[in-house]
Amino acid sequence: MKFSSMLRILKNAQLATRSTARSASTSYTPYTPYTPPSPPVAEAGSDQIVSVGDTVNFDGLGSTGSNLSYSWDFGTDATPATGRGVTPSCTYSTHGARTVTLTVRDTVTGAQASDTLTVTAVSIMSQTVNDGESVKFKVLGAERATVFSWDWETPSELGLNPDVGNSPAVVFSPTDARETTIDNAKWYAYPNRVCPSDAGPAADKRSIYTITCEMTFPGGISFTADSTLTVNVPWVLAGFLQIGFSGSPTIAQNSGTQLWEVTGRGTIQRIVRSQTRVPASSQFYAKVQAHEQVHHNQVNTGLASSYYTINDLWTNHLRDLTADNRADLEILIQWAVEDFIFAENERIRSLLPQLKRAAYQVSDPISPQYLYQRCGRFPA
Template sequence: MRVEIRDPSGAAMGSFTMTLGTGTTYRYAFTPTMLGAYSFTVTAVDPSGNPAMASGAFVVRDTTPPIANAGPDQTVLQGSTVKFDGTESTDQDGIANYTWMFVDNGAKTIFGARPTHRFDSGGTFTVTLTIRDPSGNPASDDMWITVTSTSARGAIQGTVRDAPGRPIGGATVRLLASSTEIASAATNGTGGYAFRDVAPGTYSVQVEMGGFEAAAATVTVASGETATRDFTLLRPNPPSGVPEWALPVGIAAVMAALVFVGIGLIRRSRNIRDLARVC
């Protein structure tokens, strides 16, 4: 007894021999190559050589659910358009449908892997992404959108100086949230810097300037308030015997070095003349 099988596209998968199992039950085994409806035809021949045929069908379904990923939580200003992204969701057969549901002045439902929505009201919104694979297996994941008004945001400011207290202009100041740089600025002539319109939260402020060691600090911004964080930058290896305050900044450092060299040459010249007199 043999069975011929065709896959969902109609292509023949071959002819398989059926073996006698328990009683009068015949069995066969094969590995499906795709999901969908398969057709088969069984042919049996009796001892006299008389054939008989019967046909049927069976369906191969995927029962493994996908893994939904609604993306990271977001904090935005009131009136901003948020871009959702569910493309990190996975399934062995792909994602057939993306549905996003949340409440913003009424229930909202939007579709697609990367839809957008404008939030005109402040607050925290729970957004639920539900995905389905081609077999209809579902999976869900939540993310949160925090919408803040402009008046609720704060600021960070401060001054960058060297060890003697002199302001350092032109230093690079970076503002980071969760190790991601979100803004940068350069200090002005008085060493000042400022970041305006900063959402409440905890940030890292990093300062860099050529000829100085970098500095960093954690700063927390409260709603509607300005956080102040000053920095003192140190030189990595000041010359032996020369105090930090004696080291000029910028071009003055080069001029000072030339003066030191000149003084050394003058002293050497005097020592040579004194030695000549002794001889």
């Protein structure tokens, strides 16, 4: 064999060896088809019933997807109006139902999805009445509710002491409607102290009750809303005595002097009115009425009967009045009557403790004995 042929055979052998080694050292990755990420799914949560002004908490944890961002639109009259994150919150300033929208977005692919829920905000307006008056309550924003149940709670500091108060006979009519009325409940009107430390005209005579309404909405959702009822008892204006005069004296022009003069008592009458300003249905009506009747009798026939008399008005204030014309004389008469009443009010002032003591001696024993009491202010 020639040398050149042998060299060619060796080269071919080397090439074959290299090819075999290269084939043995090469590996291959199997082909896997591309699978796009699942689109996001938004889950805003269940419908909610809340009270106006309460904090509403939302939860978007049920949403699925990758790289999610959360954007909320809370609907009308919400503070704040929008929110971000999985569990934001807001409050509502008005009653009614509104739609809340959650939008979730895949921040890598840009895909997004939305879901909604309904938030119903309800409210019961607070009320203020005088003892014995009727009062109405209505649940606002609960048009979708199907069942209503009203109730009340007494202030904890009052208790149920029969010696100084009464247990209110509270009846809701109707009891199962969105709007109800309470008539003649005869509420407690003041905490159980026969003579409270702040007794007197300036005292704050009121009690605050909690009124509740339990409602059932579609889907069996139950919710209880509450409000307050403030019950006042008049003190200064519970009753009063009014003393005045009606009618007018006779007047004429003097033919000699040409002056206008008062010539007679005419139709002047003394008017004494006692008024009870609490409703007849109030638990204090009989008590206040008896108290004011004592004052009425005192002025008519009793201790104060010598005050505000027609004879005094005529003799000392009217009969000597004169004026250049009729109109001026009528004005002078009006002023004279007003001045007389003012002077009598001042004159009787020193007698008031005695007059009031006598009235309280009559009204104090009348139940209930925890308001409109003498409480040592006019000792015997």
